[in-house]
Amino acid sequence: MSSTTADLLHDDHHDKPRGLKRWLFTTNHKDIGTLYLWFSLVMFFIGGTMALIIRTELFQPGLQLVDPQFFNSMTTMHALIMIFGAVMPAFVGLANWMIPMMIGAPDMALPRLNNWSFWILPFAFALLLSTLFMPGGAPAAGWTMYAPLVLQTGDAFPFLIFSIHLMGVSSVMGAINVIATILNMRAPGMTLMRMPLFVWTWLITAFLLIAVIPVLAGAVTMLLTDKYAGTAFFNPAGGGDPVLYQHIFWFFGHPEVYILILPAFGVMSQIIPTFARKPLFGYASMVYASCAIAFLSFIVWAHHMFTVGMPLSGELFFMLATMMIAVPTGVKVFNWVATMWRGSMTFETPMLFAVAFVILFTIGGFSGLMLAITPADFQYHDTYFVVAHFHYVLVPGAIFGIIAGVYYWLPKWTGRRYSEFWGKVHFWLSFVFLNVTFFPMHFVGLAGMPRRIPDYALQFAEFNMVSSIGAFGFGLAQLVFLGVVVHAVWFSKEKADAKVWEGAHGLEWTVPSPAPYHTFSTPPDPRLMTTEAHS
Amino acid sequence: MNPRAPVRTALKLLAMTAAMFGFGYALVPLYDVICDITGLNGKTGRIEQAAAEAQGPDTSRSVTVRFVTSVNAGGAWRFEPAVPSMTVHPGGVYQAVFVAENTRPRAVVGQAVPSVVPREGSLYFKKTECFCFTRQPFAAGERRELPVRFVVDRRLPEHIDTLVLSYTFFDVTPDEGSS
Numbered sequence: 001m002s003s004t005t006a007d008l009l010h011d012d013h014h015d016k017p018r019g020l021k022r023w024l025f026t027t028n029h030k031d032i033g034t035l036y037l038w039f040s041l042v043m044f045f046i047g048g049t050m051a052l053i054i055r056t057e058l059f060q061p062g063l064q065l066v067d068p069q070f071f072n073s074m075t076t077m078h079a080l081i082m083i084f085g086a087v088m089p090a091f092v093g094l095a096n097w098m099i100p101m102m103i104g105a106p107d108m109a110l111p112r113l114n115n116w117s118f119w120i121l122p123f124a125f126a127l128l129l130s131t132l133f134m135p136g137g138a139p140a141a142g143w144t145m146y147a148p149l150v151l152q153t154g155d156a157f158p159f160l161i162f163s164i165h166l167m168g169v170s171s172v173m174g175a176i177n178v179i180a181t182i183l184n185m186r187a188p189g190m191t192l193m194r195m196p197l198f199v200w201t202w203l204i205t206a207f208l209l210i211a212v213i214p215v216l217a218g219a220v221t222m223l224l225t226d227k228y229a230g231t232a233f234f235n236p237a238g239g240g241d242p243v244l245y246q247h248i249f250w251f252f253g254h255p256e257v258y259i260l261i262l263p264a265f266g267v268m269s270q271i272i273p274t275f276a277r278k279p280l281f282g283y284a285s286m287v288y289a290s291c292a293i294a295f296l297s298f299i300v301w302a303h304h305m306f307t308v309g310m311p312l313s314g315e316l317f318f319m320l321a322t323m324m325i326a327v328p329t330g331v332k333v334f335n336w337v338a339t340m341w342r343g344s345m346t347f348e349t350p351m352l353f354a355v356a357f358v359i360l361f362t363i364g365g366f367s368g369l370m371l372a373i374t375p376a377d378f379q380y381h382d383t384y385f386v387v388a389h390f391h392y393v394l395v396p397g398a399i400f401g402i403i404a405g406v407y408y409w410l411p412k413w414t415g416r417r418y419s420e421f422w423g424k425v426h427f428w429l430s431f432v433f434l435n436v437t438f439f440p441m442h443f444v445g446l447a448g449m450p451r452r453i454p455d456y457a458l459q460f461a462e463f464n465m466v467s468s469i470g471a472f473g474f475g476l477a478q479l480v481f482l483g484v485v486v487h488a489v490w491f492s493k494e495k496a497d498a499k500v501w502e503g504a505h506g507l508e509w510t511v512p513s514p515a516p517y518h519t520f521s522t523p524p525d526p527r528l529m530t531t532e533a534h535s
Numbered sequence: 536m537n538p539r540a541p542v543r544t545a546l547k548l549l550a551m552t553a554a555m556f557g558f559g560y561a562l563v564p565l566y567d568v569i570c571d572i573t574g575l576n577g578k579t580g581r582i583e584q585a586a587a588e589a590q591g592p593d594t595s596r597s598v599t600v601r602f603v604t605s606v607n608a609g610g611a612w613r614f615e616p617a618v619p620s621m622t623v624h625p626g627g628v629y630q631a632v633f634v635a636e637n638t639r640p641r642a643v644v645g646q647a648v649p650s651v652v653p654r655e656g657s658l659y660f661k662k663t664e665c666f667c668f669t670r671q672p673f674a675a676g677e678r679r680e681l682p683v684r685f686v687v688d689r690r691l692p693e694h695i696d697t698l699v700l701s702y703t704f705f706d707v708t709p710d711e712g713s714s
């Protein structure tokens with residue numbers, strides 16, 4: 001695209017305002033990416049604090065620290081904040097920073113929309129967090145907001161619903177922008193099958209967002225009208241059915257878990273080839289596997305509700321469809337391992353997180369397969385085994401994916417190298433304490449400890465104590481992360497060159513570090529775009 | 536690239552968003568249809584009196600119909616079947632009686648919601664008349680007999696010899712309707 005059309009599409013900030021105004025009115029993809037990433041980090045620590053309140057209460061059996069209602073608020077809010085406040089905005093931040101640079105575009109396709117979609121978020125989470133101080137307390141019915149329990153929420157209820165609406169509007173606008181950018185703004189020569197995998201997985205994620213976030217918005221709107229407008233979607237007395245809520249919610253909920261993990265798959269597919277110094281193994285199969293996962297995610301939702309009383313044929317269908325997801329996911333794990341196979345590997349911090357991702361995410365995938373087996377699920381349902389499973393796919397999956405991406409691209413953003421030593425300290429502490437926290441949950445879950453309870457039977461005491469110690473260790477490790485990031489952004493003296501990593505390939509590494517405020521105002525040389533297609 | 540192209544893409548995606556919001560609502564009637572077809576949730580069918588009587592009882596077979604009652608949270612009735620179970624012939628029309636007593640010192644309105652297990656059998660359980668078809672107003676302390684006339688379809692699968700018919704009473708008194 002020519003520079004004249006670039007001028008048409010976004011304001012040129014050669015005299016960009018300074019201070020607060022710069023950030024409030026910015027339409028620059030790098031600024032907005034930065035805003036998203038900082039916002040996500042703040043939410044990560046707020047959600048983490050809630051997790052530590054949960055683990056402190058569970059350190060010993062009995063009720064010590066908080067009352068049960070508040071405990072339930074903590075599990076509910078921890079989930080909502082981590083999912084919608086930490087993980088999703090972090091990936092949108094990475095998308096904002098990297099997608100234009102990876103496809104040779106000067107900016108996102110719809111810069112003003114981009115500004116909106118970020119600035120809605122602080123309002124959404126201010127609404128959600130304000131419920132902590134309301135009569136009746138914060139929402140405590142679980143992040144899944146099952147009717148009829150959630151209808152007992154106090155004054156917080158409409159605030160919960162509206163904050164979900166706002167988060168949804170923000171995500172959908174972000175997704176529209178990502179798709180519009182990828183489909184229209186690629187530099188000449190950047191064909192779809194030459195796009196870096198991070199761009200591919202984000203394209204698929206964005207379509208998932210557009211397909212399911214509106215369904216969630218509909219579900220919570222039905223809750224709202226059930227409570228205040230006399231409708232009876234989920235109220236049997238008026239001809240409704242609470243089980244219907246679960247179907248609608250999980251129609252959103254299962255694709256949502258791929259929204260949380262597909263961009264991390266993309267990040268892994270960038271990092272592993274760089275540090276294995278080999279092209280990604282099976283590029284095309286990675287693309288097709290991602291599409292297959294996205295398609296399958298729409299037909300497996302009822303595996304979250306095997307125990308509601310479904311016809312046997314339904315249980316069989318959802319069990320088998322769920323297990324089928326292991327095939328494309330297995331293709332991905334195979335390709336990552338094959339990329340590392342006989343590579344000249346080095347283990348800088350991003351690669352450490354990437355290798356841990358491959359191993360630990362696979363463990364989470366396997367426990368997911370166990371949960372997919374309908375008869376077994378009747379025992380595991382709503383126990384700590386489920387908690388162990390989804391934390392194994394979300395913490396070393398989504399969160400490690402984000403952290404690995406941040407370490408990988410941080411020198412490109414700041415122009416300075418982060419402290420490799422402290423990065424590795426952060427990794428090893430995270431790796432060890434993550435397992436200390438979540439591995440024992442498999443055992444207490446299999447032994448029957450239910451989730452979302454502030455007190456538990458005595459035989460679970462030891463493992464819970466171990467989990468709680470691990471949680472504090474993991475929380476502490478993230479303060480190291482904060483230190484590394486702050487150091488790299490403001491204090492590091494070590495300059496990074498354009499390529500940053502010896503084995504790095506891709507357009508983002510052809511621009512100087514730090515990346516200038518405007519990149520690719522003129523499209524890059526198509527000969528630079530050979531990285532992915534050669535594999 | 537045409538500078539309007541991103542906007543056109545965005546508008547298409549916006550239309551998709553709106554369609555998916557509608558799809559969420561479309562799941563509601565879709566779910567009802569699937570429940571009707573599969574008997575999910577034990578929703579029971581309705582049949583005209585004449586059509587029910589036309590079947591004629593199959594005296595070679597007997598099916599036990601058990602009655603279960605409960606009162607949903609917030610309601611205050613004493614609610615019981617007159618007899619705990621009945622033995623019926625498929626195809627015959629029978630009447631069962633439930634007794635409900637409002638234990639509150641004020642008028643209330645109730646709505647009974649039926650359900651039949653096993654799920655497979657619920658497809659063959661049809662009612663010609665039921666107190667669950669309409670809302671039931673009660674005066675303070677009123678005690679009333681509530682009849683239901685039903686027929687078990689002759690096509691009920693052979694392996695089913697017992698059906699459980701349950702009613703849950705919900706308080707739908709207008710003031711408290713939303714709670």
Ligand SMILES: [Cu+2]
Nearest residue numbers: 253254301304
């Ligand atoms: Cu799922």
